[in-house]
Amino acid sequence: MSSDRDTTRIVRSWLEDGVTRLPDSVLDAVLDELPATRQRRATWWPARRFTSMHTAAKFGLAAAVVVVAAMVGFNYLVAPNIGSQSLGDSSPTPSPSPTPTPQPLGDAPLNPGPVIATGFGASESVTFRFNVPDGWVGFSGVGVLPVTGTEAPDGMGIVFGEVNAGLFSDPCRWAAGEPEIPVGPTVDDLANAFVAQTAYEASAPVEVSLGGYSGQRVDLQLPSDVESCDNGEFYPWVGSIYAQGPDNRWSVWILDVEGDRIIALASYFPGTSAEDRAEQQAIIDSIRLAP
């Protein structure tokens, strides 16, 4: 009989045997394929990916509205007259409805209801909880977007994250350099850095409270020409969202969650409808944060 210790020793020794060097031919094949292999950007899914879902989603939404209307009508107009219950009966005591379990944020359409997104902030421990209506899709580790898309002229979306490595002085020419504008660790540091840069317009910071934590909100107006930027993308900071088209507007909530600076960002366009903006704001307003 082998002891556990013997087994571990033999297995470890056995694992030491084997190749340790990758053949050059494999490495060459990988490097040859790079130019033809497009990198997946860290932010949005392309809106065109949802084009085929758009019509179906509209139909689905319309069907849902019809069903809900029918149920409401039944409950209010018909159900009270069924059975022995009379108008004089006391109202039934409503039973408490169970709190639905939040669905984790994944790369998939979301059910209407609560969502939980984890792993944000420098500590990677900040959690966002929020509610979405019908017709929204998750983007794991990043945010949520409507099935109708994020791009100009009328798209929108919501991103969660952080800004750790500073800002680009020229977000249009981001590919070759490092972010040159250093940003300190506080909420005010980032808000002031947005205001101080000149590559896009920033509003004066406004003190806000969101999700149980205080911070600053800054509204950014990104430029009209982003097509001519590196890779056609306008990146104000590293590894995060880029402009979704010309004249993109970003409302950025910068919050201090017990020492972790995080952001929540609402992206929209001048052409985004008021109804859509209200839906987007309702999601933002539903955010609850936990360190």
Next chain:
Amino acid sequence: MDTDLVTRAQRGDEEAFASLAVAAGDRLHAVAHRILRDIDLAEDATQQALLAIWRDLPQLRDPARFDAWSYRLLVRACYAEGRQSRHWTPNMRLLPSDEPMQADGSSAVVDRDQLERGFRRLSIDHRAVVVLHHYLDMPLDQVADTLGVPAGTVRSRLHHAMRGLRAALDADARPTGREVAQ
């Protein structure tokens, strides 16, 4: 790992990625070979993993976590290669050897043969845990983080895998019918 290289590669710098691939290629290939136990499959898995790393690199939130993240993509590539090769992988049954153990040290060779057979009977999930923990010396919580599964699942897989490998070694040590007859 040079996080500056990672950051540059995240922004599409192919030269930076080439440096990363040179630095990471050997260790990724070594792990792939130990999981898949086949040179050709390991080369294919490493190639696919490196391309996946390039493709998904902008989505890596913390460049300092590049090593652990790259192992996760490698293990995924090993799953894919393992699935493709399943149709030809022999379904080996663990049988006691017909040959008695020799006192001249050849038992070590027999151990290795038995281990090889025992290891090939494990799923890729179980092999990955054994290799990350016992070859790379990764702590179990880091293995869990790398594979994206709960720590309890990792402990369970390791326990199951080591029990199977121990059974493989013990099967070799059991007396054969010929020895019992003597």
